[in-house]
Amino acid sequence: MELTLIKGHGSGNDFLIINEIINEVHLTESDRVKLAQLLCSRETELGADGILFVMRSERADGRMRVFNADGSEASMCGNGLRLVARTICELYGKNEAIIETMKKDLKVRKQEELYPNVHTYQVEISPVLFELKVLPLNLNKPTLYNETIKELSSDLKFTALAVPNPHLISIVGSEVLMSDFQQTISEKVNGPNHLFPDGVNVSFVKPIQSNTIYVRTYERGVGFTNACGTAMSASSLVTCLQGINQFEKMIDVYNNGGRVQCMVHKDGEKYYIDLIGNATYLYEASVKVDLEQMSFSVISKNEFTEQDAYEKLQVEAKQFINETIKG
Numbered sequence: 001m002e003l004t005l006i007k008g009h010g011s012g013n014d015f016l017i018i019n020e021i022i023n024e025v026h027l028t029e030s031d032r033v034k035l036a037q038l039l040c041s042r043e044t045e046l047g048a049d050g051i052l053f054v055m056r057s058e059r060a061d062g063r064m065r066v067f068n069a070d071g072s073e074a075s076m077c078g079n080g081l082r083l084v085a086r087t088i089c090e091l092y093g094k095n096e097a098i099i100e101t102m103k104k105d106l107k108v109r110k111q112e113e114l115y116p117n118v119h120t121y122q123v124e125i126s127p128v129l130f131e132l133k134v135l136p137l138n139l140n141k142p143t144l145y146n147e148t149i150k151e152l153s154s155d156l157k158f159t160a161l162a163v164p165n166p167h168l169i170s171i172v173g174s175e176v177l178m179s180d181f182q183q184t185i186s187e188k189v190n191g192p193n194h195l196f197p198d199g200v201n202v203s204f205v206k207p208i209q210s211n212t213i214y215v216r217t218y219e220r221g222v223g224f225t226n227a228c229g230t231a232m233s234a235s236s237l238v239t240c241l242q243g244i245n246q247f248e249k250m251i252d253v254y255n256n257g258g259r260v261q262c263m264v265h266k267d268g269e270k271y272y273i274d275l276i277g278n279a280t281y282l283y284e285a286s287v288k289v290d291l292e293q294m295s296f297s298v299i300s301k302n303e304f305t306e307q308d309a310y311e312k313l314q315v316e317a318k319q320f321i322n323e324t325i326k327g
């Protein structure tokens with residue numbers, strides 16, 4: 001089959017966007033799994049953290065399905081949703097839209113630029129669920145809020161939540177952040193294990209100053225990524241619950257791929273988060289794919305020029321991280 005796709009990124013979390021609305025290909029479930037495994041491999045000319053399939057929706061402006069590099073499907077993807085928001089808004093000439101995702105239809109909209117000449121979108125991260133059976137996390141309790149998990153560590157405290165993809169979050173100091181502890185426990189909970197049978201995204205969060213945090217995430221189905229949008233949103237919420245940051249105030253979230261902003265809202269007993277960040281296109285490519293042979297070739301590639309503007313944001317973010325955390 002022949003496909004055109006766009007490679008883009010949100011905070012350096014990179015995706016291949018396959019727009020099924022304009023491609024008019026018919027993809028089966030197994031095609032999607034194979035496309036993710038084949039095209040996302042970093043050994044190939046493309047390579048990415050995941051694939052975003054943009055589809056028509058019967059009730060919303062568009063629909064997103066996200067597959068991790070290992071072929072597993074995720075219920076949600078914050079950085080990816082910004083790219084899908086851009087794709088749908090530009091396709092239909094809109095400034096805001098509703099995107100159907102696996103668990104919920106979510107509001108998205110074009111936003112003021114986060115940095116000069118950086119395409120910026122705001123996406124809704126919701127629902128937020130704390131019940132461990134939703135993640136799932138097999139512990140003998142209904143929720144886990146700032147508590148230890150004895151199988152992982154005797155002193156680090158974790159909070160587990162689904163937004164609605166599953167996250168395990170710990171607020172840590174520089175020493176733990178610099179150690180290889182995150183990798184060790186992330187590999188454990190993402191391999192065959194009884195605690196998290198479906199795996200989990202693991203984030204370590206370092207508060208930097210008022211309304212400013214740094215988040216590093218080991219993603220389920222991928223490994224360490226530059227950033228994870230749902231993880232940064234869930235982490236922002238956890239810092240608000242712990243009184244480190246405030247609800248309804250903009251939080252700057254630094255990550256290894258740059259910076260985003262999160263605002264955490266409390267609506268009665270429910271929480272939701274606005275995630276604001278870049279939706280940057282890198283190139284458009286036409287590819288010829290043979291899923292039986294699991295091979296592909298790139299027929300043409302046209303670069304966008306907008307990455308130059310994003311790199312300036314990235315340089316500033318890196319400098320800030322080096323001075324405040326690693327310094």
Ligand SMILES: N[C@H](CCC[C@H](N)C(=O)O)C(=O)O
Pocket residue numbers: 013050066068073074075076077078079080165166201219220221222227228229230231
């Ligand atoms: N690895 C994640 C999906 C991708 C989420 C992400 N990259 C984001 O920006 O939210 C999972 O299996 O739940």
